[in-house]
Amino acid sequence: MSIDAIPIHVINPLPTEPGLTGNALPLLREISEMLRRLLETGESTAIDLSALPLTPIDLEWLREKLGEGEIAVTLQASGESTLNETACPGVWWITHRNENGAVTSQFIEVSFVPELVKAHPEDVKIGRDHLELLISDL
Amino acid sequence: MSATLEKGVRVLKEVIDAPIASYFNSCVHCGLCAEACLFYTETGDPKYTPIHKLEPLRRIYEQEYTVLGRLKKMIGLSKPVTDAELDEWQELVYNSCTLCARCSSVCPVGNDIVYMVRKFREGMSASGHAPEGIKGAVNRTVTIGSPMGVKLPAVQAQMKHVEEDYGLPIPLDAEGAEYMVLLSSMEIINFPEYLGAIAKIMQQAGKSWTLCSTAFEATNAGMQIGNSDLARVIVSRIVEGAEKLKVKTVISPECGHAYTALRWEGANLVGRPFSFEVKHILEVLGEFQQQGLLKTEGFETDKLTFHDPCQLARRGGVIKQQRSLMNQVAKNFVEMPDAGYMNWCCGGGGGASAIEEGEPLRLEAFKRKKAQLDSVRPDRLVTACANCRIVLEEGLEHYQMDIPVIGLTEMIAEHIPKKGG
């Protein structure tokens, strides 16, 4: 059941925070530092956006500054997750949702490919076994 | 020779009432009463804060009439009032308080501080802590008949002089007269013009009036010392005189405390309402003016200002009359700052002027009046209280200010055209 089906709605939602908290700008510098590290050492890093004191407006501002990239990955795993590349390649905006579509966590990951996109060797093995079984059946 | 602390406390137990209890419980120690008291503003000494002048009374109230106060006294948290303490307080209760009631009119919680000082003096006098100067005045008023020791023959001598000078009769003991005129001894000795002025004014108004041989003196030192028993003795003479002569109205002279003693305390002292009215001379003049019975000619042209006696204005409610009377005879009448209801005391009211040792403090406090006068710079100062007049003259002389002080009644009388002239 989706939340919209419950007949209690905020009729007069308040305007969201009128302004930016100023916490988003240092985050851009942090991301730039993380990119430098990625290039130098190949190390992937991430920022937990819900752990930071950011308002919805801050997040919007950040999202807008980072822009839209070329790749958008959708993951169906107990609800939809989106792993979108931003206009800065290597910077990924990751949003996890639950089955009801509510955002459960949000991250910025700095990596060549998000960890979650890569297939795990164990899964690849299962896939290969499955494929071999398929071929032998043919 | 029977004044004791015990007697003083007993008298205080008698006079402490609900208003006093309410006042002491309301005080928040904000100190605003100090800002209204000329003895504080001119000396800057916090001990002159009006409410502080009542500290022994407060403790007696608390110890006698509150449960917690009794407990505090029992365990030694609240010390009993002592003779030595009352001795120390004499200066605060008499020398530095003129009962001007400016404190009572500014207290934000509404405490009538002067009401309490007046009551506290009952205990002070009963315990033998009244100043010698006022004691002397009371003694003379009770035994001789007037605080300055004036006796009837002296009055009669002045009457004769005035009759000669003005060519008008001064009636004595005229039964059934409409007005009975009282004098203050200062008017008898220092300002005899007052009697002449009355004669002229009454003649023009066509009113019958009289002096009373047994009650010519209006001032009441008994009230100033704060002793109701003695004040009653003094006021009873006037009541008896007025009732004997069957007058309609008794006119209080230009003397603030005489007015308060007779007009507001009198009936309470004798314990029954008066059968006659009591009016201040300015009230009577005001009525005459309204009724068109007061015709004057000519104007004073020099710059005049008016000093409101506290007991007349702030404590007596006579504020408008003097202004309209001033304007009838003066072209250049200017008001001092704070004039009228909030006027500052001359510094000698409430018996203070009778206290010799209080003079340096009075002169210090006079700086307030000096500042008021300095801001107006009048040629002459008009007032309506013989006591104010004497105190003002002393102060002006001390500060070498050349401003003559005159009585309003006399000034009005000067402008009344001579009969047939």
Added chain:
Amino acid sequence: MQGPLIDNLVRQGISRRTFLKYCATLASMMALPPTAGRAMAEAMAASRRPSVIWLPFQECTGCTESITRSHSPTIEGMIFDMISLDYQETLMAAAGFQAEEARHQAMKENMGKYLLIVDGSIPLGQDGAFSCTAGRSNLETLKEAAAGAAAIVAMGSCASFGGIPKANPNPTGAVSVSDIIKDKPIVNIPGCPPIPVVMTGVLAHYLTFGTLPELDDKGRPKSFYGETIHDRCYRRPFYDQGKFAKTFDDEGARNGWCLFELGCKGPVTHNACATTKWNGGTSWPVESGHGCLGCSEPDFWDAGGFYKALSMPADPLKFVAVAAVAGAAVGVGVSIANRAKKGSAKAAHETTTLADLEK
């Protein structure tokens, strides 16, 4: 159910990516760094399946329901696969001597290493006779089980703080686990029932780092109980504006205004309901239009009534009328004494003469 946890999960149709996503979110909720999500996933996936003994005392099974039963199979439920739940009366197939034997066996084999979960309070009244299992009082059972436990998790408000059984007048003499056990690390996960993800979070933390998460002064994991319901409530702006629902069906209630006046205990209740929500993130009490009861706080049942605003008296003022009358009586008494005193002072009055002015 042998082998690593992830195999079990995969068998039940939960992919590795789903599990990774879940762990990332769990780490985020527990305010752990993003790297912890991966660490948790790896640790749990390769779980060494510690033995867990779950003791139910004076409880209603709501806590068990909350964690194990949802409308669809959840990871919270699945996570129980990563532990070896060796004793849980409600869930286990065994009964009687067989069940008790399993418990003793597990305790013996894992002495000093097993995790003890307790739900329900412990009655001390009548020598503990109010609640017994296998002829032994809860107190005995708890003491015995706690002795060999590595750590104890008090599930739900009853085990944490005594809960409803301890409510006035507490007929059974109920107490919490921490009232009895003083020498073991105890995590309180209060709530009536507690939020499932808190339990899994604590388990995940324990499995990943080998320690219990950081706790507040009431023994609750700070990451879930660090803030009040009120602070995270979406209706909070209405509180700040002074807009309150006055009844459950008025205009204000329909507009989603603050429920403070209807008795919401959000301001003094520490829990994560406002952020985690319930039933898979569907809703939570305040969102469904009812004020917070404060169920994750000690003695919430006796905190003055669920429908009384926090600023209202918790109990009716019983002595005020008596006090007013007593005050008036004292006052009248003092008045009479004062008037008598004043009267006698008056009666003793001697008219002052001139001579009396002198000492």
Added chain:
Amino acid sequence: MNDLQFLTWVRGTGLNIAVSIFLLGVFWRLFEIYSLGHKKDLSAPRHASGASGLHTVFRRSLPPPGMLKRSPVSYIGGYIFHIGLFIVVFGFAPHILLIKSLTGLSWPALPSQFVNLAAIVTMAAMVVVLFDRINKPVKRFLSTFEDWFTWAVTFLPVLTGWMAFEHMLLPYTTMLALHILSVQLLLVVLPFTKLFHVFTLFGSRWYNGRVNGHKGVPV
């Protein structure tokens, strides 16, 4: 006792005790004070418009001519903190609920943020007034232990209430309980200290105004 139990205690038993002592004290003290009686004034009254006890009850809320200039801190500071206290005590929704539950009277609340601001202004004014008491010779001279004590007892509820609202220093539950406890302290000492002026000031103004009204002096 943990924080919620402490809060429940102050909301229950504590409140019960405090309100009871308050009521006991108020009745006792009012009788004690006003039963002393006073003599009837036998002098002939002079009537003047605007001169009466009731007039003075209201009029004395304003500074008499010239006084504002002589003691601006007392007046302005006093106004701000009294009005501020009034806003905070009677304008804040939770307080109104309490009053409603005790008396049945209710009125619309002010926005919490506005009340919060009022609390800050009130505290600032109270600090200024305290500083004035320390600084001004007259006030310092008049001050006794009771003056400092009652200041603190009045200041504490505002401070703790504001800190609870702002989630400062201590957890909200504890701060709220301390806030209620400080109000209870205020209630308990009110009838027995100069704080009782909240009741007697009306009587005092009325007596003063009536005596002067009798004389036709609008004070």
